[in-house]
Amino acid sequence: MTPGPDIVVSKLRKEYRVAKREPGFAAAFRALFRRSYEKVVAVDDIDFHIAAGERVGFLGPNGAGKTTTLKMLAGLLHPTSGSCTVSGFVPRERRTAFLESVTLVLGQKQQLLWDLPPVDTFELNRAIYQIPRKDFDARVAELVTLLDLGDLVNKPTRELSLGERMKCELVAALLHGPRVLFLDEPTIGLDVTMQATVRDFVRAYNERHGATLVLTSHYMEDVLALCPRILVIDKGALSYDGSVEALVSRVRPDKRITARLAKPVERADLERFGVIIAHEPTRAVISVPQAELAERAQAMLASLPLLDFEVASAPLEEVLSELFARTRAARESA
Amino acid sequence: MSPRTIRERTLAARFRGLTALPTMMRIGFHEAMAYRAELFVWMLTTTMPLVMLPLWLAVAETGPVGGYDGDHFVAYFLVAFVVRQLTAVWASYTLNYEVVHGTLAMRLMRPVHPFWSYAVESLSAIPLRLVIALPVSLIVLVVTAGRHLPSDPAVMLLGLLAIAGAWCIAFFANVAIGALSLFTQSSLKLVDAWLAGYFVMSGYLVPLSLFPPAIRDLPNWLPFRYQLGFPVELWTGALDRDAVFVQLGAQWCWVATLACLAAIVWNRGLARFSAVSG
Structure with missing residues (x-):
């Protein structure tokens, strides 16, 4: 069960009233008699x-x-x-x-x-x-x-x-x-x-x-x-x-292939496998669409001097940054 | 859970502090022991009656002042020192600290009313304070040969109630003022103002009967007298049984008033605190 x-x-909501004041002595003096406040929405009608x-x-x-x-x-x-x-x-x-x-x-x-x-x-x-x-x-x-x-x-x-x-x-x-x-x-x-x-x-x-x-x-x-x-x-x-x-999967569906190389490989030679995220002479991180992962990985194994090979998802920090950016963009356009 | 069960459990919660009291007192005493050096330093700051004593003795050298001779002054100020030790409360400072540093949240998450824990913090230091207060009481007895102790045993019993009342006034006033920090973030200046009123109007520096006639009645209408002057006068034999009953009634009216005030300020303050900062 x-x-x-x-x-x-x-629909949980929490608003705060926060005192607002301009910098400077005159503003401080004015605030003695008349304070202005602004409303801050800390939690905005959430459900779960x-x-x-x-x-x-x-x-x-x-x-x-x-x-x-x-x-x-x-x-x-x-x-x-x-x-x-x-x-x-x-x-x-x-x-x-x-x-x-x-x-x-x-x-x-x-x-x-x-x-x-x-x-x-x-x-x-x-x-x-x-x-x-x-x-x-x-x-x-x-x-x-x-x-x-x-x-x-x-x-x-x-x-x-x-x-x-x-x-x-x-x-x-x-x-x-x-x-x-x-x-x-x-x-x-x-x-x-x-x-x-x-x-x-x-x-x-x-x-x-x-x-x-x-x-x-x-x-x-x-x-x-x-x-x-x-x-x-x-x-x-x-x-x-x-x-x-x-x-x-929703925000960053691509997979990351981290390849450690036996000898230096030019950036141009790696670009055919996917989008280069990081490149050093003997190390590269390449973003590959999830649907083409097997095919690209096989190609890399066949054509690159590989020492080590690792497949992972995008780091959560990056996924979250992307999510926040998308949410804010959607909010602004709305 | 049925409404009846909830009601019963809420009632049980009110008195949970009572059932947990022995353990809370024991742990509180351990804490007071851990802070014993600080406590003794603080006690040194409450020795004003001992400072006032030689001054008034010097004044009384040429003859009694307002009915007080040398012996009487000794008894008065030493008893004032003892009563101050037994009725010391610092809940207002604790509350201010907890509001500013956000640690009040931890206290609020416990299923016991915070009033109990604030009370225990002050009460559990009394045994340590007695280490100083008891020898001083003994000195009073020896120096005055018991001449200024109440002669009526009933008055002595009522004297214990008067000290309990004095502690309650100090406690509820402390909580009421301390709880104002829930509105203003800090109420320490008001604590200072209360202490100023206490020093002047309680009989701490000057026996109230020596006040000028024009303002002699004023302390009767304020709580400070019942926090110190009244128990001191009672224990130095200045009051007969009838006077003790009248003043005890007034004292406990102040206890009830301040308890209500503390509860109101606390409940409203907590609602506001929960609305703005938590």
């Missing part, structure tokens, strides 16, 4: 559903409206219009049962008590979420093992590295067994190894507990590794909802 939607968003247990990533440039949407889903921001429900609750009402069933991890804010060991924050959460002692001990043991934290949870938070702190933040955020996880930039500032650890952990939690995951991240790797489905938000509007593969 297909699970019903856990998160339902309908997320099924229980799904992993969904929000992608978009800075200021696109990703975090604003996430905060509305978490109940921290009230929508200007439209509606959203999470597990049947209206987030802005902040009912206890809702707060018990969700968690929010903000990569740049922490809930750990700074001068105390993380175990004290865990203990505080046990009391606040009224977690039975037996369940609490089992969950701490499970999460500490999964994240390989060991005795770190007994060291004062201030003495932990950024990555260790984030791992402890995740334990604190998941102790009450939330069914919906809102993660905003959970890997920000972490090194590559730690990013991978956090990703693996989040995926393992989702698979073990069937929790719904909504993630925003600037790191494409986070989204690619964790989220089979992405929502692309640009200037507050939803410009894509689907899988990464479908997005790439």
